Amino acid sequence: MNLSFIDAQHALVPELPTLIEQRYHMLKLIKISGPVGRRTLSSMSGYSERETRTMLELLKEQELVNIAKEGVSVTEKGIEVLFVLHDTIEERSGRHQLANELTRRLAIQKVHVVEGDSDHSELTKQLLGMQTAKQFRTHIQNRKIVAVTGGSSVAGIPPFMQNDELSDVLFVAARGGVGEELGLQANIIAASFAEACDASYKAFYYPDTLSEEAHAVFQHEPAAKEMLELYSKTECVIHGIGDASRMALLRNSSDKEQQILVERQAKGEAFGFYFNQQGEIVHRIRTVGIQIEQLQQVPLLFAVAGGASKAQAILSYLASAPPQTILITDEAAAEEMLALM
Known part of the structure; x- marks a missing residue:
């Protein structure tokens, strides 16, 4: 019998893979949420407070986390451990296989699936x-104009x-909005991106209650013309995908x-x-913003949406989405999409 080193490890310590995954999961939680308290970690992870305390002590002994008055945080060594183990853990989880199968069947550039x-x-x-931010950093390169939509995912x-x-x-709002309407969120989110990246942003306030005639006039206003010019030069778009009925209710x-x-x-709904x-446009909201046909010319597209309840909506948009689209979704949505397909 010729055992590999890994097989021999597993034979001697069969619980090793489970222990590694548990500690990796805890370390990832701390990286996302830190500094974070023990009780919060216990609630988020599903472990008891005693199990959480034991695991934190082990991670601290290995110099992977710092435990301070304000909470637990990951050390530089801990971040490096997460980086090195990421692909192996994800491969073992089956999420890579899910992502690859969806990439093939949806005929888009790439799918990333989180747990x-x-x-x-x-x-x-x-x-x-976190995954979208990681992919954005990887792909943005020298692109200068990034349009973002509203929505909780973005x-x-x-x-x-x-x-x-x-x-x-x-960073620019992908479409105009004003007041309590969802489009305002795009303005706020564009500002949030700019603040986080030490970049600049351009807000666009569009009154959605305009009549068709006023809408036609508004498009010739200097602010609207400036935004339309920026949309024509946009090199990256980050957007969500909404469930059609929910979006209609949210928009009153x-x-x-x-x-x-x-x-x-x-x-499904995206960009109004x-x-x-079948991916056909069956209705649209009267607004000024990125147009669906413009997306074909945008080199970098991120679609972000998750949850099993959104699977049908995601598929409806992706049925006609540009092939350069990168989808970031979760396991539940990915599995439901495959089931629907």
Whole structure:
């Protein structure tokens, strides 16, 4: 019998892979949330406070975490351990296989899958933000204009971009908005990205209640013309994908508009456009912003959405999405998408 070194380790200490994954998971939680208290860690991880305390003591002995009055944080050595183990742990989890299968079947550039279900886990939402920030750093290179949409998935990215100095980048809201309407979030999120990256941003306030005639006039206003010019030069877009019916409710759409979405079988929404299962545009909101046809010319596209409940919406958008799209999603959405396909 010829055992490999790894096989011999497992034969001698069969619980080793489980221990490694448990400590890796705890270290990742601390990296995402730190400085963080022990009780919070216990709640987030699912371990008892006693188990959490024991694990933290072990991690501290190995100089992987610091335990201070303000909470637990990861050391430089701990960050390096996370980096080295990342691919091996992800491979073992099956998420790589999920991502590769979705990449092949969706015919887009790449899919990245994080653990969990965003519908039920705040941690998974944070992992989506962390993974998107990581991919953004990897791919942004010398691109100067980045458009971002509203939504909680995109809003979760800037906290993981701290200390990313991109002073020559301009973040812009992907479409206009004003008041309590969701489009305002894009303005706020663009500002959050700029603050995190020591960059600049451009907000765009568009009153969505304008009539069709006023909308046509507004597009010729200097502010609108300036934004339209920026949209034509955009080199990267980061956007969410919404469930059509939920987005209609959040936007306080009229009963007539909601009925139209039902009749036309709208499943997903992005950029104010609604899509059916085949990826066809069945309705759109009157606004000024990035147009769907413009996306084909944008070299770098990030779509961020998770949760099993959003699987149908994600598929409806991706049915006609540009092939250069990079999707960041979670296990629950990925598994449900494959089941639906």
